[in-house]
Amino acid sequence: MAKDILFYKLKQILFDEEWSESRKLAQKLEEVNNKIENRKELQPRVEPILNDKVDFLQQNFSSLFGPQVTRTIKTQIKESQDEVVEALYPIIGKMIKKYIARELELLSEKIDRQLDNAFSWENLWRKIRAWFGGAAASDMIIRDSVEPKLEQILVIEQRSxxxxxSFSVTPSIDQDMTAGMITALKSFASDAFYREAEDLEMIEYETFKLLIRNFQSFYIVAAVSGALTQHFKNHIDDLILDFADKVLNKKQESTAIEKEMKTYFKKSVDANQ
Amino acid sequence: MLISKKVILLGKFGVGKTSLIKRFVFQKFSEEYQTTIGVKVDKKILNIHGVELNMLIWDIAGETSSMRVPQSYKLGAHGVLYVFDVTRPSSYDNIQKELQEIGKLLPGVPVQVVGNKIDLLGDVRLQKFRASFFLEGVIYASAKEDVQVEEAFERLGKAILQ
Known part of the structure; x- marks a missing residue:
């Protein structure tokens, strides 16, 4: 027993310093462990390092990952062409539309330039008409080939x-039913596309268009055939606005409106011919 | 004197709204069921006590509830024909609530309720049905056999003109 005690004391003398170091080490280890496992403790220490890394990645992303990303995208496109086409179709469609519109503008300008250089009587006459009519000469050429014509005007109550x-140059099917169906179509369009605050303004066939102009309690539909130029559209708009102001806003009987329409729009159609 | 009015037909799908209009406007009936897509507008002029009533009839596609029909189709209506199928309880189970909703959306607008397809019930069953049905003023009609169709529209027309 006394031997054991002596041995223990000897150990104490010999290893005292090591034990103390070991205890300190254990304590330090526990502190480190606490810091690693405790988010609050770890965050302020790690965050600056991570931020630096993120900054570095942001600045050097293309050089570090560019080739891999390109390869991945290429493979992805090859493997799922249908999906890619579907995703790009609307964007490409818009680009093509924009391109065609721009090309048409250029064509129109080109026609104008060519006309400026031409000296034929026909061209001179066309230009005179264009000057007086306020339309571009290119519009005049198009108009001469497929001149727009007002076919029908319908004045329709908004909700019902x-x-x-109505006023019609050419015979048409039942206008009461047409009015109802156009109203239903307007309602459908605004419901289907959640456009309650907006109104349908045009229904377009190839060479036939329905221009719709909306007022508070009624709307007016102008059916126009031929190539609709901006000039003719403006003319129709002026007619409609003038008619609405002069006739419709005065709260007349339906028969009186019908009579006024015939006189008013017939005069305009005759003048336009 | 010609007066134009908008009449809408409401009711669940397959109750015979289009058939009633076909019978009323064109004197026709077809066994083939074709679901209505969106709206179809027809018209018929009725002479009610010397007044020419130009009825613009909107045949609106049936839904599980008339409240699911776009409101804009119903706005501006001067009269409503609410149709149900006498052989299909699901088409009239909720009728009171549906009529209340229509009344809220179109206050003061006359509504005529029509129980269609009575030809499928037979006289005895129809009598029992009428006796047990909780709504009053219903017109029991058959578009197939042309029973009470004209009367339904006429009664609505009269109510509109009142």
Whole structure:
């Protein structure tokens, strides 16, 4: 027993310093462990390092990962062409549309330039008409080939779709039903596309267009055939606005409106011919 | 004197709204069921006590509830024909609630309720049905056999003109 005690004391003398170091080391280890496992403790220490790394990645992303990303995208496109086409189709469609519109503008300008250089009587006459009419000469050429014509005007009550009045150059199917169907179509369009605050303004066939002009309690539909030029559109807009102001806003009987429409729009159609 | 009015037909799908209009406007009936897509507008002029009533009839596609029909189709209506199928309880189970909703959306607008397809019930069953049905003023009609169709529209027309 006394031997054991002596041995222990000897150990104490010999290893005292090591034990103390070992205890300190264990304590330090526990502190480090606490810092690693405790988010609050670890965060302020790690964050600056991570931020530096993120900054470095942001600045050097293309040189570090560029080739891999390009390869991945290429493979992805090859493997799922249909999806890519579907995703790009609307964007490409818009680009093509924009391109065609721009090309048409250029063509129109080119026609104008060529006309400026031409000296034929026909061209001179066309230019005179264009000057007086306020239309571009290029519009005049198009108009000469497929001249726009006002075919029909319908004045329709907004909500009910009831026909208030109509004027038609050419015979048409039942206008009451047409008025109802156009109203239903307008309602459908605004419901289907969640456009309650907006209104349908045009229905377009190839060479036939329905221009729709909306007012508070009624709307007016102008059916136009031929190539609709901006000039003719403006003319129709002026007619409609003038008619709405002069006739419709005066709260007349339906029969009186019908009569006024015939006189008013017939005069305009005759003048346009 | 010609007065134009908008009449809409409401009711669940397959109750015979289009058939009633076909019978009323064109005197026709077809066994083939074709679901209505969106709206179809027809018209018929009725003479009610010397007044020419130009009825613009909107045949609106049936839904599981008339509240699911776009509101804009219903706005501006001067009269409503609410149709149900006498052989299909699901088409009239909720009828009171549906009529209340229509009344809220179109206050003061006359509504005529029509129980269609009575030809499928037969006289005895129809009598029992009428006796047990909780709504009053319903017109029991058959577009197939042309029973009470004209009357339904006429009664609505009269109510609109009142």
């Amino acid at each position: 779709g009831l026909l208030i009045g």
